[in-house]
Structure formats: C-alpha cells, structure tokens
Amino acid sequence: MTKVLAIIPARGGSKRIPQKNIKAFLGKPIISYSILTAIESNIFDEIMVSTDDNALAEIAVEYGGSVPFMRSEKNANDHAHIADVISEVLDCYKGIGKEFDYFCVIFATAPFITAERLKQGFELMVKKGFDSVFPVLKYSYPIQRALKIEGEKLSMINPENYEKRSQDLPSSFHDSGQFYWMSVKEFNLQKTLFSKNAGAIILSEMEVQDIDTPEDWEIAELKFKLTH
Numbered sequence: 055m056t057k058v059l060a061i062i063p064a065r066g067g068s069k070r071i072p073q074k075n076i077k078a079f080l081g082k083p084i085i086s087y088s089i090l091t092a093i094e095s096n097i098f099d100e101i102m103v104s105t106d107d108n109a110l111a112e113i114a115v116e117y118g119g120s121v122p123f124m125r126s127e128k129n130a131n132d133h134a135h136i137a138d139v140i141s142e143v144l145d146c147y148k149g150i151g152k153e154f155d156y157f158c159v160i161f162a163t164a165p166f167i168t169a170e171r172l173k174q175g176f177e178l179m180v181k182k183g184f185d186s187v188f189p190v191l192k193y194s195y196p197i198q199r200a201l202k203i204e205g206e207k208l209s210m211i212n213p214e215n216y217e218k219r220s221q222d223l224p225s226s227f228h229d230s231g232q233f234y235w236m237s238v239k240e241f242n243l244q245k246t247l248f249s250k251n252a253g254a255i256i257l258s259e260m261e262v263q264d265i266d267t268p269e270d271w272e273i274a275e276l277k278f279k280l281t282h
Contacts, residue, residue, distance in 0.1 A: 058176070059147070059154040060098040062088050062119065063139050064162040065130055066107025070267060075105075075162040076113050080275055084265075085110070086117040087165035092158075093118050095169035097176055099154070103162075104143050106130035122150070137245050144238065154238050159247065163265045164232040165278060175235045175255055184253035185240035190227040191262050197226045227254070230262045 064085055068074035076083040085103070092101045103114035104125050111121040123146050129139050140159065147153065158176070160167065171189060179187040198215045201208055210216055215223065234247040244250065260281050263274040 056156070057099050057152075057154040058097055059143075059157040060092045060101040060160055061140060061143050061157055062092070062101070062103045062114070062160050062162055063136060064103050064105045064107075064110055064114070065125070065134075066105060066110055067130075067132075069132075071265070071271065074265075076110050077271075079165055079271075080278060083113050083117070084165060085114060085162040088160045088162055088167060089114060089117045089119040091167050091169055091172065092160055095172040097173060098158070100152075102143065104139055122146070136247065137241075140241065140247075141245070144242075156235065156237055157241070158236075159234045161232060165274065166261050166263060166281075167232050168261075171255060171257075171261075172233065175233065178253050178255065179235045179237070182253055183251075185244070185249035185251040186234060186236040186247060187253040187255065188234040188247070189230040189232050189255040189257045189262075191230045191257050191259070193226045193228060194259070196220050196223040198223045227256070230257050231264060232257075232262070 062085065064075040071077060075085050079087065089101060092098055101119050103111065103119045103121050105111050105114065105121065106125040106127070111124070114121055125139065126142060128134070129142055136159065140157070156176070158172065175187045175189065178184065198212055200211045202211050236247060236249065240249055260277065263270065263277050265271055265274050
C-alpha cells in the first residue's frame with residue numbers, strides 16, 4: 055500500500071517577520087492553513103511539522119498536525135537547506151519503523167494552497183511518472199527583456215531582444231514557493247526537490263503571494279479576502 059507523508063517545515067525564528075510561521079493571518083495562525091488544507095486533501099497518511107520551537111509544535115498539534123520529533127539544532131539555523139531538513143525527517147521516521155513512498159513539502163506560510171491543487175500535483179506525478187512536481191507562476195513580463203542598472207546607467211541584459219515583440223518570446227516561469235511533491239526513492243538518490251524529471255502545475259496570479267515583508271503580509275490578506 056502506498057504511503058504518503060506531508061512535511062511542513064516551520065522554524066521558530068524569523069528576522070523579517072517575527073514568529074512568522076504562527077503569526078495570525080486573518081484570525082488564525084498562518085501555519086494552520088497549511089495543516090488544515092493537507093487534512094482536507096485526504097491524501098496523506100501523516101501530516102508532520104518539522105520544528106525546533108515548542109510553542110509552534112503545540113499550535114501545530116492543536117490544528118491537527120503531528121510533531122513526532124523535534125528538528126535538530128544543526129537544521130534549525132538560517133543556513134539549513136530544505137533538503138537537509140527532509141533527509142532528517144525521513145531518517146527519523148525510518149528510525150521508528152516508518153517509511154513512505156512519496157512526500158509533499160508544504161510551506162507554513164502558504165495560505166493560498168488548496169486541497170484541489172495538492173491532489174492535482176500528486177496525480178500528475180504518479181500518472182506521468184515524474185520524480186517531482188511543484189506549482190509555478192508565469193512571469194508577467196518577458197524576462198528576456200530585463201534591464202540592469204550599473205552605476206547610474208540603465209541598459210538591457212540581453213539587448214538582442216530589444217526589437218522583438220513580447221508575444222514572440224517564450225514564456226518563463228518561477229517557483230510559486232507553496233509545495234513540492236516528490237518520490238522518496240528519487241529524493242534519496244538526488245537530494246534535491248528540483249529533480250531531473252520534474253513536472254509543473256501552472257498557477258494564476260491570484261493563487262500566489264510571496265510573504266517576506268510586513269507589506270507582503272498585508273497584500274496577502276487582501277488577496278485572500280478577494281478569493282475566499
């Protein structure tokens with residue numbers, strides 16, 4: 055029987071937005087949206103939160119997540135890589151006799167994730183044989199016509215594209231920063247979430263909002279009100 059794990063990474067510290075992972079987002083801790091959406095999807099055998107913070111762990115459990123073990127000190131600093139966090143989680147589970155076929159990393163500050171998108175990502179990965187799948191967003195302006203400023207002088211990074219029409223340039227996409235599906239077997243081989251055989255779900259602008267600053271947070275709340 056296929057076993058599927060949700061991993062929600064959530065450190066206790068945050069410099070730009072203090073206590074970011076448990077800060078109230080429209081009345082509820084922002085991490086609760088990720089936990090509740092994972093539960094709603096009905097995909098996962100277990101929904102765990104990887105954290106080093108006891109208060110955060112209590113909130114995670116309150117909303118239906120599990121914290122079977124705390125994150126190690128070495129993976130709880132600003133320089134810890136997400137791949138190291140995942141490896142630690144999978145190793146700890148293996149140590150208590152639990153192994154999984156697939157996992158989904160769901161970020162703690164991604165309230166726009168829906169159960170439908172989680173299911174779509176899992177189905178795409180399994181049906182198409184991808185090693186990993188994650189949601190992306192199309193750049194609103196062609197990056198081939200990007201500009202740079204050196205000193206006080208403005209110029210094009212790729213001046214050969216100056217005369218080209220926007221519609222003649224290929225679309226470019228960026229990571230939405232919401233979730234990543236991956237095969238455990240392939241992760242153990244590649245040790246990266248962006249595998250060599252990756253698929254994508256394309257999201258709309260109204261489904262995505264980076265939350266890195268207090269201003270981002272306000273925009274996210276306004277956008278969420280408009281879409282829910």
